Amino acid sequence: MKNHKFQQIRIRINAPGDSVRFAAETDKLYAKVRGVFASVPSDQVLVGATIGLKINGQDVFDDAHEVRMISCGNQVAPNNKFFRFEEHIEAGGSTVEGRYTDPRGTNPALYPYDVKLYLWLVNETHQPEKHGEKHSEKHP
Amino acid sequence: MTKIRYHIIQLDVSEYGQVVEIRHRLPSNYGSCTGYVARHVKGISSDVDIPEIGLVAVEFNSRKQLYFNDLVGYEAQVDQLPEYQELNIPLESGQLVTGFYLDTQKNPYPLIDIKEWFRPYQVAIYLKCELQNGKKHVRSSCIHPVAAEAAAN
Numbered sequence: 001m002k003n004h005k006f007q008q009i010r011i012r013i014n015a016p017g018d019s020v021r022f023a024a025e026t027d028k029l030y031a032k033v034r035g036v037f038a039s040v041p042s043d044q045v046l047v048g049a050t051i052g053l054k055i056n057g058q059d060v061f062d063d064a065h066e067v068r069m070i071s072c073g074n075q076v077a078p079n080n081k082f083f084r085f086e087e088h089i090e091a092g093g094s095t096v097e098g099r100y101t102d103p104r105g106t107n108p109a110l111y112p113y114d115v116k117l118y119l120w121l122v123n124e125t126h127q128p129e130k131h132g133e134k135h136s137e138k139h140p
Numbered sequence: 141m142t143k144i145r146y147h148i149i150q151l152d153v154s155e156y157g158q159v160v161e162i163r164h165r166l167p168s169n170y171g172s173c174t175g176y177v178a179r180h181v182k183g184i185s186s187d188v189d190i191p192e193i194g195l196v197a198v199e200f201n202s203r204k205q206l207y208f209n210d211l212v213g214y215e216a217q218v219d220q221l222p223e224y225q226e227l228n229i230p231l232e233s234g235q236l237v238t239g240f241y242l243d244t245q246k247n248p249y250p251l252i253d254i255k256e257w258f259r260p261y262q263v264a265i266y267l268k269c270e271l272q273n274g275k276k277h278v279r280s281s282c283i284h285p286v287a288a289e290a291a292a293n
Contacts, residue, residue: 080221085144
C-alpha cells in the first residue's frame with residue numbers, strides 16, 4: 001500500500017466576507033496527518049483570509065490563523081509547500097472541521113472561488129520534525 | 141492531545157509613526173514558547189516588497205525577559221512559507237507578554253501629505269507555545285502548609 005496521500009478538501013466562497021464552515025473525514029488507511037497546504041486562485045484573496053482547523057476534535061489552528069501561514073507561491077518546490085506539523089496528529093478517519101473566513105474589500109470579480117485545502121497523510125511512525133525542514137536534507 | 145498552540149497577538153496601527161503597546165496575557169496552561177513570527181496581515185498595498193514597515197520588541201514573563209527585537213516587512217507576492225524563529229522561553233503561569241510595535245514606514249511620496257498616503261494596517265505576532273505537561277490547577281487553599289514549606293525549601 002502507498003505511504004502517502006494528498007487529500008483535498010474544497011471550500012466554496014461565494015462573496016466577499018463569507019465565513020464558511022467545512023467538515024470532512026481523513027482517509028481511514030493513513031495513520032498520521034503530516035502537513036497541510038492551502039491553495040487559493042489569487043494572491044488578492046489571501047491577504048487577511050483566516051482559517052481555523054480542528055482535527056479529531058483537537059485544536060490545530062485558531063479561527064484567526066492566517067491562511068498565508070499555510071500557503072506559498074508556485075515557485076516553491078512541491079515537497080516544501082506544506083506546513084508540517086511537529087507533533088503526531090491522528091488521521092485514520094478523523095474528523096476535520098474548521099472555518100474559512102474571506103477578507104472583505106477584495107476584488108468582486110474574483111468571486112465565487114474555491115479554496116483547496118490539502119492534507120498530507122502518511123503511514124509512517126511518528127518522528128518529530130522541524131518546520132521548514134527540506135525533504136532533501138532528510139534523505140541526502 | 142496536541143501540545144502545540146499557535147497563539148496570535150494582533151496589533152492595529154492607525155497612525156504614522158505610532159507606537160502600539162503590547163500587553164497580553166497568555167493562557168496559564170502554556171509551559172514554554174518555542175517560536176515566533178511577526179508579520180503584516182492586511183492594510184498596506186504596494187507592488188514591491190518593503191523590507192521594513194515597523195519594529196517589534198517583545199518581553200516575556202511580565203518584563204523579566206526581553207526576548208526579541210525584530211523588523212516587520214511587507215511582502216508584495218506570496219513566496220515561501222513563513223518560518224518561525226526559534227525561541228526557548230519557559231513561561232511562568234499567568235504572566236504577561238509585553239512590549240511594543242513601532243511604525244517606521246518611510247513616505248515614498250515626499251510631496252504628498254502623510255495623512256493622504258498612510259493607510260491603517262494590521263500586524264500579527266504568532267507565538268508557537270507548548271502546553272505544560274500534566275498541568276493541574278490547584279487552589280492555594282488546598283495546599284497543605286507543610287508541603288508548601290517543603291517546596292519552598
